Amino acid sequence: MEDRLLSELQALLEACRQRGVEVFVIGGFGVRAYGSLLRRTLDLDLAVAAKAWHALAEVLNTQGYRLSSAGIWATATKGEGEEAVEIHIAVGDVVDVQSAARYPVGIEPGIVRPLPDSDIALPVFTLEGLLITKLMALRDNDVVDIVALLLQHAEQVDAARFWHQVEEAELETLLEDRLAELEEILQSKEVNAIWWDRLGLMLDEGEQRLVLMAVRRLRRPIYR
Numbered sequence: 001m002e003d004r005l006l007s008e009l010q011a012l013l014e015a016c017r018q019r020g021v022e023v024f025v026i027g028g029f030g031v032r033a034y035g036s037l038l039r040r041t042l043d044l045d046l047a048v049a050a051k052a053w054h055a056l057a058e059v060l061n062t063q064g065y066r067l068s069s070a071g072i073w074a075t076a077t078k079g080e081g082e083e084a085v086e087i088h089i090a091v092g093d094v095v096d097v098q099s100a101a102r103y104p105v106g107i108e109p110g111i112v113r114p115l116p117d118s119d120i121a122l123p124v125f126t127l128e129g130l131l132i133t134k135l136m137a138l139r140d141n142d143v144v145d146i147v148a149l150l151l152q153h154a155e156q157v158d159a160a161r162f163w164h165q166v167e168e169a170e171l172e173t174l175l176e177d178r179l180a181e182l183e184e185i186l187q188s189k190e191v192n193a194i195w196w197d198r199l200g201l202m203l204d205e206g207e208q209r210l211v212l213m214a215v216r217r218l219r220r221p222i223y224r
Contacts, residue, residue, distance in 0.1 A: 021056050102169060131162065147191065
């Protein structure tokens with residue numbers, strides 16, 4: 001299934017490039033572009049500015065997708081049964097449905113990163129933006145993704161830029177609370193329970209300590 005997803009993603013991004021449609025790959029493949037996705041993903045997640053949505057919708061229609069719910073999140077589907085491909089699209093803002101927190105796509109400067117073990121280059125959120133969207137929700141899959149990202153890229157996280165983007169999105173209070181919650185998860189046995197449940201693996205003490213230090217650095221008020 002992942003081969004099918006990659007093939008569809010590559011074709012869609014090429015069609016967007018030809019039409020001049022700026023789109024970001026978020027979710028599982030956005031994390032994977034940083035070489036950090038350890039869990040499986042069964043769908044595609046994209047983000048697009050509101051002004052570019054109609055152009056993206058035309059590209060999706062041309063590629064054979066059926067569109068529905070073109071509001072904050074839109075869904076595009078193609079195929080049937082086990083071969084069906086589903087794309088979730090954040091239009092204008094990446095929204096966490098539980099907290100109603102929003103990260104405006106227009107804030108994100110974006111970056112292009114090669115997808116490991118492929119010849120595909122993905123337009124993705126910056127490391128800081130990706131962490132923001134994962135922290136907004138902080139469900140178990142998000143905890144896994146954040147830990148995986150920080151294990152590989154703790155030293156590359158620009159805390160000043162992180163808080164600048166948080167402030168632009170008016171998410172300061174929520175992100176402060178989420179970072180405190182994540183610190184508690186990392187200090188307890190809960191992180192190992194989540195890691196084991198999602199991956200069938202255990203974090204060692206050194207890995208937990210590295211991620212905990214990275215989270216504490218982000219929490220320091222000096223950057224704001």
